[in-house]
Amino acid sequence: METLRFPSHTLSPFPFTHPSPKHTLNTAVSLSAKKKSTIEGLSEELKAIASQNLDFAPSRRRVREAFSEVHQQLDHFLFKTAPAGIRTAEWYERNSRGLEIFCKSWMPEPNVLIKAALCFCHxxxxxxxxxxxxxxxxxxxxxxxxxxxxxPGFGLSEGLHGYIPSFEDLVDDIIEHYRKINERPEVRDLPRFILGQSMGGAIALKAQLKEPNNWDGVILVAPMCKISDEMLPTAAVLKVLNLLSKVMPKAKLFPNRDLSELTFREPGKRKVAGYNVISYDDPTRLKTGMELLSATQDVESQLQKVSAPLLILHGAADKVTDPLASQFLYEKASSKDKTLKIYEGSYHGILEGEPDDTIFAVHNDIISWLDCRCSVK
Incomplete structure (x- = not known):
């Protein structure tokens, strides 16, 4: 395992601030429209489209369609070097809670033998x-x-944008969907892995804890598995927020903080990120914030129960999720096969926001780890 010096100052995976209870009450306003687009070089028509209310899935789907050609022209390492010949499919399916979920797959060329299934949590x-x-x-x-x-509530799936009424339900949605995926003929008898990034890391961990024998490995990229104590709201504010979450759960009460500078080390890649116009970047909804806090506390209390083969990847300069928490997870997990890799100087977005050579190295580390665990199957 690579051992590096960790930064002394880190921020929590959830950007809490410390407003007074009075300020919190006075800011209980749910925005009715997305803020005006600040993307440079867009036509007025696309700016208007990007600025519309994205609360519900139909509008998010229209916006994504309107930007499809623009996305194909973006200057980013991930897009410019993407391998050709990959078979992709997109579809919608209704889950057991009645929500229409957007799904996507990427398959190797027909003449390439499939080694395993990899399921992603964003x-x-x-x-x-x-x-x-x-x-x-x-x-x-x-x-x-x-x-x-x-x-549900994110991207192209149904649900109020950015709203997580129950983190446990969200984990169950993931388990339900990927259980069906793992029964598909093309991957039914193959190893199955789950990859979670940031909050998706907490989801992947909880999925493994709920079904410990269902995965051949868990890959965590800058996982949200602990909030630093110093970044939590004061006890008085937290009490107010908890009470308010029961009466106005959808209100966007947590003050917004632009985390793009903390996620993307390279300014050029930070600008490209703005073109993901259906992402949620409004102030966090009250119930969502409380659910994220509860989820990280639950995950932190169960780290010793994590038993699957484990790969943890984290930027040493990450100030969005704490790399020390990944070190703690590595030490506490009961997994016999576990690896921690820390990337010196890297920020939160190690899959997409770093210099090209770092992004390439992170991807290669994931693929190499998978290859080693599939070769013995």
């Missing part, structure tokens, strides 16, 4: 498309069937 506010398209294509080109879905 981060808070993000989507299973856009940047992950490039990541998925690279992994698929190495012989893996890659699957992903947008959570």
């Amino acid at each position: 981060g808070y506010g993000s989507t299973c498309t856009f940047f992950f398209e490039g990541v998925a294509k690279r992994i698929a080109a190495s012989g893996y069937a890659v699957y992903a879905m947008d959570y």
